[in-house]
Amino acid sequence: MTTMIAAETRATAGASFEVDGLTVRFSGKTAVDNVSFRVAPGEALGIVGESGSGKSTTAMGAVGLLDPEIAAVEARHVRLDMTDLRGPGAPRAGILGRRIGVVFQNPMVALNPVLTIERQLTDHMRQHLHLDARAARARAIRLLGEVGITDAARRLSFYPFQFSGGMLQRITIAMALACDPELLIADEPTTALDATVQAEVVDLILSIRRSRGLSLIWITHDLALLNRVADRVAVMYAGRLVEIGPADVLLDHPAHPYAAGLLASVQSLWTGEGAEFLTIEGAPPPNGPEMPGCAFAPRCPRVFDRCATRPPMASTPADAAHGVACWLFDPKVQA
Amino acid sequence: MSALLELDDVSVTLRGPRAHLFAAPTPIRALRQVSLTIAAGETLALVGESGSGKSTLARAITRLVPAAGQARFDGIDILKADRAGMRRVRRGLQMVFQDPYSSLNRRKRIADILMEPLKVHGVGDGAERRRRVEALIAQVGLNTDMLQRFPAALSGGQRQRISIARALALQPQLVICDEAVSALDVSVQAQILNLLGSLKRSYKLAYLFITHDLGVVRRFADRIAVMHAGRIIEVAPANLLFAGPLHPYTRALLSAAPHPSRDRPAPARILLPGEPVSALAEPPGCLFAKRCLHFRPGLCEKSDPPLVTQGANHQVACHRAREGVPAWMDDAATGGLTP
Numbered sequence: 001m002t003t004m005i006a007a008e009t010r011a012t013a014g015a016s017f018e019v020d021g022l023t024v025r026f027s028g029k030t031a032v033d034n035v036s037f038r039v040a041p042g043e044a045l046g047i048v049g050e051s052g053s054g055k056s057t058t059a060m061g062a063v064g065l066l067d068p069e070i071a072a073v074e075a076r077h078v079r080l081d082m083t084d085l086r087g088p089g090a091p092r093a094g095i096l097g098r099r100i101g102v103v104f105q106n107p108m109v110a111l112n113p114v115l116t117i118e119r120q121l122t123d124h125m126r127q128h129l130h131l132d133a134r135a136a137r138a139r140a141i142r143l144l145g146e147v148g149i150t151d152a153a154r155r156l157s158f159y160p161f162q163f164s165g166g167m168l169q170r171i172t173i174a175m176a177l178a179c180d181p182e183l184l185i186a187d188e189p190t191t192a193l194d195a196t197v198q199a200e201v202v203d204l205i206l207s208i209r210r211s212r213g214l215s216l217i218w219i220t221h222d223l224a225l226l227n228r229v230a231d232r233v234a235v236m237y238a239g240r241l242v243e244i245g246p247a248d249v250l251l252d253h254p255a256h257p258y259a260a261g262l263l264a265s266v267q268s269l270w271t272g273e274g275a276e277f278l279t280i281e282g283a284p285p286p287n288g289p290e291m292p293g294c295a296f297a298p299r300c301p302r303v304f305d306r307c308a309t310r311p312p313m314a315s316t317p318a319d320a321a322h323g324v325a326c327w328l329f330d331p332k333v334q335a
Numbered sequence: 336m337s338a339l340l341e342l343d344d345v346s347v348t349l350r351g352p353r354a355h356l357f358a359a360p361t362p363i364r365a366l367r368q369v370s371l372t373i374a375a376g377e378t379l380a381l382v383g384e385s386g387s388g389k390s391t392l393a394r395a396i397t398r399l400v401p402a403a404g405q406a407r408f409d410g411i412d413i414l415k416a417d418r419a420g421m422r423r424v425r426r427g428l429q430m431v432f433q434d435p436y437s438s439l440n441r442r443k444r445i446a447d448i449l450m451e452p453l454k455v456h457g458v459g460d461g462a463e464r465r466r467r468v469e470a471l472i473a474q475v476g477l478n479t480d481m482l483q484r485f486p487a488a489l490s491g492g493q494r495q496r497i498s499i500a501r502a503l504a505l506q507p508q509l510v511i512c513d514e515a516v517s518a519l520d521v522s523v524q525a526q527i528l529n530l531l532g533s534l535k536r537s538y539k540l541a542y543l544f545i546t547h548d549l550g551v552v553r554r555f556a557d558r559i560a561v562m563h564a565g566r567i568i569e570v571a572p573a574n575l576l577f578a579g580p581l582h583p584y585t586r587a588l589l590s591a592a593p594h595p596s597r598d599r600p601a602p603a604r605i606l607l608p609g610e611p612v613s614a615l616a617e618p619p620g621c622l623f624a625k626r627c628l629h630f631r632p633g634l635c636e637k638s639d640p641p642l643v644t645q646g647a648n649h650q651v652a653c654h655r656a657r658e659g660v661p662a663w664m665d666d667a668a669t670g671g672l673t674p
Contacts, residue, residue: 050520050523051491052524088372138503152430156570194385194547194590195549195588196587196588196607197384198591199591199604200606203604223412223521261522262521265521265522266550268525268555269525269553270553277525277528277529277554278525279522279523279526279529283490283492284520286490
């Protein structure tokens with residue numbers, strides 16, 4: 001029994017994914033500014049930030065999903081295992097959709113309303129895996145079973161409007177998994193769903209990640225959710241990466257004043273006392289990271305003169321795997 | 336304490352899809368006999384998933400959709416009031432919408448947006464109105480420079496402050512906030528909640544605070560009403576509801592909310608079988624029965640449970656909860672928990 005299942009769902013070990021020096025500009029305006037990170041094989045990295053912080057643009061720019069007409073993407077390199085996705089002669093077509101699967105926020109928008117589920121599920125299988133119609137159909141039925149859709153053979157002929165939002169998101173997850181990817185990018189996959197459905201979809205993605213050994217990038221604005229889904233957490237602010245580290249360290253003791261303020265304001269909703277909630281005063285800079293110093297300095301409660309120059313990403317004193325872009329943690333300043 | 340707003344069996348039926356081109360539209364019972372009170376100065380949170388009828392209730396109260404039943408605001412029957420009556424209602428009952436981008440007229444300056452309700456209701460002369468508008472903008476924590484700007488020049492949080500200022504212009508007693516902080520980022524959300532809280536204390540405002548986000552209501556609300564499929568299924572003071580929810584649906588909803596602290600182990604999640612009930616469903620029994628982990632044959636599918644008082648301030652619409660000591664509350668025994 002066990003061997004049969006193992007043979008059915010080929011265990012694809014996750015690939016490493018490395019982004020170095022990614023910058024994205026929209027008509028000259030910087031949206032993502034020199035972002036670097038690495039996802040180890042089988043690891044789940046959560047990217048958290050508020051709207052406009054560049055978290056989706058970072059992931060989509062790295063894998064080549066931004067329209068080159070409007071977005072100028074630069075990077076020293078973006079690598080999936082040993083394959084460079086951006087260098088000259090990079091095999092871009094064929095990586096996305098095959099080795100990298102993407103789940104988007106709103107399944108109603110991600111699916112084509114006038115095509116059947118079967119057509120949408122099997123199209124890229126047939127293209128990437130060169131399957132014939134019957135083999136693709138059999139694979140689609142198995143995938144729908146894997147994402148918890150019962151009566152899959154019959155429902156393949158349905159159109160998107162015949163499913164609820166939670167079911168549609170399961171279908172887009174099946175689509176992302178269709179060609180056995182090594183990296184799954186989930187861009188706010190539960191934000192458009194109701195609370196109880198949200199929790200089910202989170203469970204589903206996590207169990208698929210475990211059974212397939214996938215590497216995972218989970219983009220969200222919801223710090224509380226990262227408690228459940230991430231091994232490591234990257235915090236973005238105004239287009240820049242401001243902190244990255246192990247989830248249990250970062251979510252307990254964030255080092256960057258922005259990450260600390262964000263966590264405190266979320267926690268004060270749940271556990272605080274008294275009439276006032278903790279906030280971060282002010283608002284993110286409207287023009288993104290186009291300032292010489294730290295982008296958080298105008299709102300920072302611990303700002304000092306060095307903040308007028310941009311801080312580098314440095315290890316925190318406690319943990320070499322925990323990086324923070326803040327002058328407070330610069331060894332020379334602390335000494 | 337007398338009620339500021341008193342709803343009695345308020346129902347809304349919308350026209351649903353047609354089975355075929357010439358068929359009569361299937362009625363959608365968006366609101367099923369909702370009864371509810373809000374006292375002066377009280378914050379009542381209305382929570383529930385999309386399609387549960389939260390916004391329909393707000394629209395029924397403001398007469399944006401036709402409704403049956405009785406809704407009394409400050410002694411006036413809203414659903415039967417004439418034009419003059421509705422003008423009085425609208426002075427005392429204002430609304431803040433979810434999306435500050437679409438709820439402000441982008442062609443008007445902030446000063447004109449805030450001036451409009453004062454003009455419509457004939458408050459003061461020009462000088463008096465200008466003075467009031469300047470006071471309003473200060474109340475919501477913005478600078479008077481803002482008055483000459485257009486909404487496009489403001490951030491999301493600033494625009495929501497303007498929406499709140501506009502709602503306060505006529506010094507209402509009740510403000511309906513329909514997902515008023517849901518579109519905002521976390522750090523800005525807390526700023527707006529603090530603003531709403533301090534305005535409430537200064538002016539004895541009451542709020543009907545509609546949200547799908549349980550994290551927001553825990554500390555902000557005095558009482559919480561939970562909606563499911565067009566009905567109110569549980570009402571209780573906030574601390575009581577979070578400490579001991581009685582309805583099986585409320586229990587599942589609370590267990591699904593992620594908690595932002597790693598100190599304590601995540602509480603076991605209650606998994607509901609099946610899919611949410613359709614708005615077209617017309618079962619004779621409890622609308623939640625099909626998904627309920629505590630369903631009892633011969634009881635739950637026979638009749639729709641009424642909302643009854645259980646304990647001092649706690650109301651619940653569940654046959655099983657009426658059985659007395661909720662020994663049935665052992666969710667683990669049903670096998671519906673995550674391991």
